Structures are given as structure tokens and as C-alpha cells.
Amino acid sequence: MAIVFLSAMLQPLTGGVSQVRVVGRTIRTVINNLEERFPGIKERLLQDGDLRPDVAVAIDGETALDGLAEPVGEDSEVHFIPPISGG
């Protein structure tokens, strides 16, 4: 089961819970399973069935590029962070 880190930005929705183990082989299932436990979190992370433009996913330190289809490994670390661009 992947470890999902719930940042301070998400904790209003998790009642302060900052880490959970969640089943799921892709980001899509991980988020669906999160939603069951923390109703409303899906709406925070998704828009029109895809990740919101202001949400990026980092898995084991690397930014995920395949959106909801991004595979999640056993014991992977999943973070929802702001996207980074550059100059």
C-alpha cells in the first residue's frame, strides 16, 4: 500500500491526518480510495475528471507526468504539491 502524504493544504479535509496508507496501483485509484475516507478531497484535487492545473503529484520524489494514469508502486510515497515552472 502506498503512503499518501496529506499536506497542510489538505488537512482541513482530513481532520488533521497527515499520512495514510492507501491501496491503489494508479493515482486515479489512490484518489478514489482517499475520497472514501476523506469526502471532498477528490473535488480538491480534480477538475473535469483530471488533476487540477494547480496540483502536481510527486511519487517517490519525482513529478508524475501521466496524470491520473500514473502508476503507483507498493510502498511508494505520494505527495500532492503545487506545480513548478521556471524562468
Place this chain on the structure above:
Amino acid sequence: MAEATAAYKVIGTRPIRPDGADKVTGRAVYGGDMRLTGMLHGKVLRSPHAHARIKSINTAKAEALPGVKAVITVKDFPIAEDRMANLGEMAVNVKLLSNNVMAADKALYKGHPVAAVAATSAHIAEEALGLIEVEYEVLPPALHVLDAMKETAPLLHESMTTTELGQKTEKHSNIASHLRFVLGDPAQGFRDADIVIEREFETATVHQGYIEPHNATALWNEDGHLYIWTSTQGAFVVQRQAAEILGLPVSQVSVTPCEIGGGFGGKISVYLEPVAAVLSRKAGRPVKIIMSRIEEFEATGPTPASHIKVKMGAKKDGSIVAAEASLMYEAGAFPGSPVGAGCMCIFSPYAIPNMQVDGYDVVVNKPKTAAYRAPGATNAAFASETVVDELAEKLGLDPLEIRRINGAKEGDRRVDGPTFPRIGYMETVHAALEHEHYATPLNGPNRGRGVASGFWFNVGFQSSVVINVNADGTVALVEGSTDIGGTRASIAMQAAETLGIPYEDVRPTVVGTDGIGFTDVTGGSRTTFATGYAAHEASLDVLRQMKERLARRWDGEMEKEFEGQAEREMARITPDDVTYTNGVFKCAKDAGKTMTFKEIAAQMARMGGPITGRATSQPRGVGGAFATHIVDVEVDPDTGKVTILRYTAIQDVGRAIHPSYAEGQVQGGVVQGIGWALNEEFVYNDNGNMVNSSFLDYRMPTTLDLPMIDTVLVEVPNPGHPYGVRGVGEVPIVPPVAAVANAIYKATGKRMTQAPMSPGYVLSKLLE
């Protein structure tokens, strides 16, 4: 000047760039050099007020002026949707993007476009601007981030409500959003600390200061197709922005990137392209617009002014146990400052168990900010690296020693959660400790030595490369990354290395949106990394095709009679039997069979036709960039003027493909940072009018203000890139402001809490 690293033939050498001759002879075509038949010249009318309601615009007199062919206002633009659009590297709100290009009902900063004219000459267009009558209801402006955050501040966007920790609220305010990151238990961390230091810092708005002004030439053809020629960091990003603003499918917009005279993040957002396009449609002729330097300062995207609070706690042994920061960034007239990146960078050079960082994105009546080299990170590092310096002093530690004790390594966690991959921060600290500069005594009065470190993420994003093999064994490399600092060379070098052919045999060309697959901007320190990655992959594709064709030919050449199918299969030559080294293909099954890259190229027509390698890249393993800088200054005690005596910039570049251009990126970033530290700032009067909008009074460093900038390129290869490349372009601007501040402290005993540390400010501190 060529000196190859042992492992490589091309990588690590310093060849001359393919576009070099064009650029030293004045033949290279930059955006401003565009000329089309029947071309008109456009000019933009801009708001003289920082905050005003636009009540009416009368263009009749301007239209009547001989030579004027078109006058436009926001009415000539489609009504933009209030939704986020993904533009590749960035996502933006289409309505706000459009309103920045041409003001809708309100002018939100001095210089905000309200109308535009196309005429037969730039002088006539300018005269016509003077004939446009605009009735304004002038409103009080919100000009400073702290004032704009107050309940009583005038609101820029009546409908805007604050997004609090990701949740939309009903609270109307200039605070667009409030972000927060927490790691561990900061409160407990500060209780455990033996020493705690808390300081507040202020930084001014600064500009990228590229020498070539923004420009755009547009032709909206009778068939409905829109052509744009412009100086941009990314043709595809211009295409998408223009399409969104003008309500066109991207297929109807062709963008050709001209040579570009500097960007540093400032040539990603569009300003003129949609305006030139709408003027062209109305006039039925191509239109070129070039900004004046005043327009550049007043109406393009600078990087934010900011107010930053930092609190850090450490134990007597030097370990930093807690850190807290609050970053308030001016977004300009529309939401979207780089405060998020600032928050995620501010403590990243350190492994600190307990951290909290809050960020506020605040709109003010100044131009919408844009990216500028490691956006948001320099402001943040000025604050944190100054406090770290003070911690070291209070703990009796050498400033590099406290970094050695606390420096981030692989596996350490950033405040936003993720852990670092293999990074080279500690290597830069050790290189600094061992550098002759750091060991050299600093003699003479009023002199001080400062150090500071910096982090930037770097990005990967998307790139496309096509490689066409020529009959003479050379190749033509087609890419979509505009070349702002020698990337044609650094990308061609990676292709040459992989193809096993000389650098001179690779001819790179930068093409527009019709000529190559999607490619993100030349920015985010990504081009040599990501487009170089694609060039490597495209080269492998070429070699793969050559091996297939050779296998087929060699297999077919076998005259020998076989005893049945089994023996035939045994002898069959497959691509796996073909090896390639030093430009020569060999057959593993028949030593007699060899063919060179050049021979295959010459015989392609009889070996299955043209060979074209292609690849796209979207690399994940960007690797982070770290730098540690050392600076010596002298401060004139009578005037407060700071002189930079010596500067050494140490940076982990992963692998320097073309060391001269890697050094150049570092030197350029350092000097922009020195300008930020010493003199650069937007000065506004109480009405929100910028009063120093020229290169005379916006004081960027000249040759005479600087010493040589020494660089040390530390190479900790990035496992995420075939040649170990890390982005180099951005992080060099992160440490300088703090490094200079720390050096001034050593020279004067006064802590600097404001950038720029202009003579007036330093003098006021000295006279305290």
C-alpha cells in the same frame, strides 16, 4: 580550446556555436528585424493611471489621421472565458491573461493597454495614440504588498475571493491565495532550540532586463490563418496563449520563433502578439509592434517585490532544529506570483526536522509579475541565508561549517514533503571550503567576505527532436527550443556524442510550431537537459534504423547454400548482431562485414531510403540544482557604496556539456543577482507611477561595476539524464543577494534586511 573529458569525444569540449557567425555579423534575424510586404507599425495606448475604471474610449480622431489603418480596443477581442487553460509549462486563467493583454473595464496598473493603433509608420501610430480619448474614473491604488493585504485596501478585483489553504472562501480581498507547508512539529522544534533568530526582510520589484524589447509581427490572412513571428522563449506557448485569447483552434495559429535577445523568464507570457494579430485582421495587412524601453518597464512582467519573515532555531552543536517562514509576494495586477516556489525553496538547502512555511499571493496595482530565473527563490534565499549566517555567527561557527553540518543530502525531506534524489549540495559546500578564494586573507579596511547557498528545482517538461541523415554522412537536427544562450551547440553536441560523429557534422535548426512536435519553453533550466535528452533518443533511433538495414543487407548477402532451414536460422543476421563503435558498424557473426556511418548515409537510397530519427522527451529525473557562492566586498564608509572585489560561484551542474556556456549561465545569473543586491528596483510614486523606467535610472550592472566572475563547475552526474546533465541556468541567481548582504555585514557590522542594498540604504544603516 577543445579539451574532451576522458569518457567523451564531444561532450566537455568548447566548440563554436552553429549560429555564431550570424550573430557576430549582425545577420541573425531577431523579432525586431522582421519585415513583410505591406507591413504596418503598431503602437499601444496605455493607462496613465495605476488604478482606474475605463468609462469610455473614443477612437474617431485617431482613425481619421492619414496613415492610420486600424484602431482597436477590448471590443475587438473575443470575450475570454473565466477558466484555467494548460499552456504546456504553465496553466493560466484565460480571462485574466486576456485582460492583461488589453484592459477590459478597469486599468489595473500604469501601462495597462487600453487601445492600439496600426499605421504606415511608427511615428504616425504614435501620433494617433495621442488622438484617442479615454475617460477614466481614477481609483486609489494598492501599491505595497502589506498595504494591499489590509482589510481597508482598495480591491483590484471586486469579484476575487481568497483561496485559503486550497479552499475557495467568500472573503473578498487582494490576497488571492494563502499556501502552507508543514513538516514535523515546528513548535516543539523551537522549544528544543538553544538559540532562535527571527528577522523580517523586504525586497523590491526587479526586472529581467533583457536588452531586446518585446516584439511581435502578425499576419491574419484572408483565409483565416494567423501567422506570428516573435522573440519568445517558446513558440508553442505563444501559439496556445494566442489561440486561447483570440478564440482560435491552435491549428489556425502558426508561430515562428525569431532569434531572441534574452528572456530570463520574461518572454513566456504574451503581451503584443494578440494585439498585433487583431490589428492585422482589422487592417488586412501584417503588423509589427516593438515595445519601447519605458513600456518594457511599465507593462511587462517583472519579478515580485516581497515581504518575508524568517525564524530559525538551532542547538549549540550547530544543528538547525526548527524553521518558520512567512512569504508575502506581490503578484502584480493579476494573481500568480511565484510564492509557491519561494515557499518550497526557502529552506531546501537544509535538512531541518521541523518546518512551517506560509505563502501569500497578493495582487497590487503594478504590472502582472512574470517568471525570472528561479522565480521566487532569490527573494526567499535572501531572507533565509541571511538568518543562517547570523545563526552561524551566534554559534561561533564558520558560515560554511553550519552548512556542512545541516546541508541537504539524498533522502532528506523538503518542506513540501518529497525527498531529494542524488544531489550535489554538499559537494558545492566542500568545494567552497577548499577553494583558494576562501583561504585567501581579506586585507584592508571596510572589507568583508560573505557566503550563501541556493536551491532550484529545475524542470523537465516536453521536447521534440528530429534528426535527418544527409547523404554525406552529416545530419540535420530539427528542434523546437529557441536558442537564447548556445543551446543549438549543447544539443548538437549530445547528438554528435551519441551518433559517434563530429560536432561539426550536426547542423541544428530551430523551427516553429508547424515544423516540429510540441516543445516547451527555453526556460526552467530545461533545454540542454530535456531537449538534449530528446536529441540523444533521436540519435539512438537513427542508429537503430541503420542497424536494421545493415542486418537486412548483410543477411541477404549470404551466398552460402544451407543444409536446411535450421542452419539458415542459425546463420541469420539480426540487428542484435550489429555493433556500432567509433563510427563503424560491425557484424558479430562475420568479422569481415563492416560499414561506416558515412557509407550507410551514402547508400541510404539503396538501403531502404531516407533515414530520419525522431524522439520526444518528457524526462522525470530533473535532479535539483544547488550553488554556493563566495563574495568579497568593500563598503565606502562615507557614502555607503558597495564595491564587489571578488566573486566565486560554485555549482553542481551534473555534467557540463559545453563548459563555456555552462560558465556563462552561472556568470550571467550571478551578475543579475548582484544587480538585484545593489541597485535594481522599481521606484513608484504615491500614484503608482514608476519614476525610473529607463536603463539610466533602473541601474543594471555595467562592465565597470564588476570584477571577473570565477566559476567552479562541480559535476555530480544526474542519474535522470543519459549524460548526467542538470539544468544550470537558474540557480546561479539565488545566492548572490544573500551573499552580498552577508559580506556587507562582515564589512560594516550592519545586517541588511532590504534589497536592493543601495548606497542610500547602506549609508542610512551606517549613520544609525
Place this chain on the structure above:
Amino acid sequence: MPKVHVQTRINGEDIDFLCESRQSLLEVLRDDLGLTGTKEGCSNGNCGACSVLLDGVLVDSCLVLAVETAGKEVATIEGLASPSKLHPLQQKFLEHAALQCGICTPGFIMAAKALLVKNPTPTEHEVRYWLAGNLCRCTGYDKIVRAVLDAATVMEKA
């Protein structure tokens, strides 16, 4: 506004052009004569991107009225290289990677040319002083100064 007929010499060729009094030399070079090698950076004399030589004197062409050039000799970047051979300054700028975006390069090269005529063996300080009117935002000037010093050495030997 009637146009004025101006007879001048540009890069060794007799050139006639018509211009308005208000047109700068920079405008006429770029827009009317197609000599776009001379660049526009600020159009008020603060960046040096438009540097040219007027009767051998280094000036910002944005601060010269085109009508003033009547009977004068103008030298621009287009006239520097000889057929099939770059000027030593151009060559050294390439070898030292003294340009990144390249927009300031023609101005720097013309300014450096004027310096080396006046002072063939400048010190680093003399180079920095002379070039202070030319802004570059990409390089931090380090490699530009080295290129000029190296070019001076090469030209002295020749």
C-alpha cells in the same frame, strides 16, 4: 512633412536616402536601408546596442538624427568582416563564448573596435571603462572582456 535627401557613406559605399528630420540614424539604418545588424535596445542612449562609428567616432545611432549624417562616414557591424573572414573581434567573441543571446553583440563589437583603434593594448580596466556604455544582461561581461583583450593581443601581433 517633406523628406530630406541625404548623401552619406555607409561601410565604404556611397548611399543616398530620403528621410524625415525626426528619424534617427538607427531607424533609417534598420527600417529604410535594411541594415538590421545594428540593434535597438532602449532608444535613449543607455544601452549601446545601436553603437556605430560616425566619422570614426563611437556613437549611439539612436541619438543621431539621420539628417545629421549628410557628408559623413558611417560604419556598422555589417561592414566589419572581410569576405570569408571574420574580424578578429568577431572571431574572439565566438571562441570565448562572449555572446549568449547576441542582441548586444554588434554594439559591443563596434565599441571594442573603436577602443582598439584608439588604444591597441588596453588593460582590463580600460576595456571595462570604455565598454560601460554597452549593456549585456546574459554574460556578466566576464567573457566579453576576455574576448576583447584576446583580440587586442592577436591584432597587435598581426
Place this chain on the structure above:
Amino acid sequence: MQAFDYVAAQTVDEAVSLLAAKGAQARVLAGGTDLIVQLREGRRRLDLVVDVKKIPEVSTLSYDSNNGLQLGAAVPCYKIYGDATIARAYPGLMDAFTLVGGTQIQGRASVGGNLCNSSPAADTTPTLIAHRATCVIAGPTGRREIPVEQFCTGPGRNVLGNGEFLVALRFPAPPQNFGAHYLRFIPRNEMDIAVVGVGSSVVLGADRATVTAARISLGAVAPTPLLVDEAAEALIGKPISDQTIAQAAAAAQAAARPISDMRGTIEQRRHLTGVLTRRTLQGAIARARGERVNHA
């Protein structure tokens, strides 16, 4: 840019009649480094621009050790400091002329133009005052000559009447034991406008230990460049000492009437006035004693 006519006058009389005919709608063009920028930015509107660079008297300079220096108003800076003899005779002038703008600006900008632009921060004016320069002015009623300290009357304003223009500047031959020095304070080292500028000159007695004459002039601390007699009086007739120099500096500070703007604050300018007065006096005295002081 607005449209205007351009005429290159061949003689002083032709320039005068052209200017007189157009009045405020005409302006003299010398180096153009101020005028062309003002026209381009719409800060000044004109019908006629009169180029005076083709008038020999206006564009030449002459020097001899008895009569001193006559400097045509349109002579560009580079020509003056290119002349070694003049550079030696008037080191204080060179301090200022070499730091006007960058090299490109010095190729065009003239000292006369700098004076006629009448900016309170003009770099060359305080040093002209310190050198006792006089202005040769031609006009419809003939010529007149006035001390340079009387030329500027306010920011961008001067004594030139309708049809008048500045033909040349005259500098007396430097007396024995004369020394002068100009310094300005700018945040950068070139390409900048003075936050404060100070030009000082002294004449020392035969003993080279007492001051027999002195002039201290300040720029950018009042609506016009100032000649501060009180500062000179603190030195004249007294033996040179840090104390008298400090008194002169204090007098200069007292005379300064600076404003706060984007280039500096009142406090900063007042402080710098003292610093630069001290430093320029030290430089002027050193030069009067034959010591070498480098140009800024």
C-alpha cells in the same frame, strides 16, 4: 516622435535669425544626447531644430597658456580630454568631462549642451564654475559674456533670451599653484546621474601651505548649481588643515537645499555634499601642489 524641421546653420548670425524667428518653438541641436531623448519621449515639442555643429566657432577649441581656453559650445567631450595639453592645464574639467555618460555619449555630448540643458544635476557645470568659466552668448542684439554661475536660473531654465544661443565657454589661464577637482556620487561607476556633484578649485600661496583663492560649487542639491562663497571663505587666507577643510565642507552642507527623489534623499544628499566637498578640496590642493590625482 513629433515632426519638426531641421536646419544646419553655417554661421552664428544664421543660427540667431533662425532661432529668433521661431522663438520657443526652436531649439539648438549640438550633441543631441538630451534634446533627441526629450523629443522622442514627448517631453519637448518643437517646430525647428537648429544644428550648430557646422559653425566653426561653435565646434572648435583653442588654448594658449596666456589667454586660456576657448571651448566651442558644441565641442564633444571626447575631443577635449583627447587633447593632452588641455587635460594637463585643466584637470578639474577632465574629471567631469570624462564621466559624462559612457563612451558613446562622450562622442556626441558637448559641455555647452550640458550647460544649456540646465539640469540641476549636470556633471560639468559645477566644475565650470570652479574654473571661473564665462559664457559667450550670441543674440539678435549682438554678443554678451556672463559668468557661468549666473547662467542657470532653474531646472531646465537659463538666461538665454529669444534668439540667443551659447557660442562658447571661456576659461582663464590657470594661475600658479592652481588646482581643481570634480567628484560626483553615483550608485554605479558609469552611466548614471549625479546624486551630488562637487567641483572645487584652489590657488595656493607660494608656500603652497595657505589658500589664497578658492571656489566650491555644488550640483544636484538645489534648483541650479550653486557657487558657495561661505565654503571658500572658510579656506581663503588660512593655512591648509583638516579643520579648515572640514569648515568648508560644513559651509557647503549648510548651503545645500536638496530635495528627496528617486536618486537620493535630502539627508543622503546633505551628507554626501560634505563628503565630496572634503574629497574634492583634498584633490584640488594635491593638484595645486603638483601631485597626481587620477580622474574619477
